[in-house]
Amino acid sequence: MVSLPQDKGSRHSLFTRFAKHTAALTGRPLAFCAALVLVLLWALTGPLFGFSDTWQLVINTGTTIITFLMVFLIQSTQNRDTEALQIKLDELIYTLEQANNALLDLEELDEDELEHIRGRYLALAHSARRELRQTDKAAD
Known part of the structure; x- marks a missing residue:
């Protein structure tokens, strides 16, 4: 039997806590609605700023930065989830008598x-x- 590490409670790394919390928040319908409202507000301010290059640069820069950062947060969360899922599958394979243990750790x-x-x-x-x-x- 595999021994489990001591429960760290909230002693996960700051990045892990931040990534999990951000992924949970941004994956909700409210986050989508907030982003939609921001885009609509930006669009409505177009006539006020004469649809200038600076006005366009604001949305382009903002969305690029947010997308760039979200890619890393999503990848971190997905990597952690995938690793946990692989461990669970490996445990199921290992504990089944008829299972082929050569299938453990196939992702490698x-x-x-x-x-x-x-x-x-x-x-x-x-x-x-x-x-x-x-x-x-x-x-x-």
Whole structure:
């Protein structure tokens, strides 16, 4: 049995806490609505500023900066979620008696190795479907 680390509580890194909190907030409908309102306000101020280059630069710069930063926050959150999911799947594979433990940690293999293993499981799936069809025909 694998021993789990002591519960750190809120002692996660500052970036991890910030990324999780920001991802949770920006993934809500209210965040989308707030962004939409900002874009509408910007659009409505166009005539006031004569649709100037500076007026256009404000939205271009703002959206570029926000998009740039959000990519890193989203990637961090996704990496952490994916890693946790892989560990959970590895545990399920490991604990099942009939499971093939060679499938643990597949994400570390290169593309050729993955394709070879995938081919073996595709062949098993095709064989199982063929047997199922034959069983269904025999039952009719």
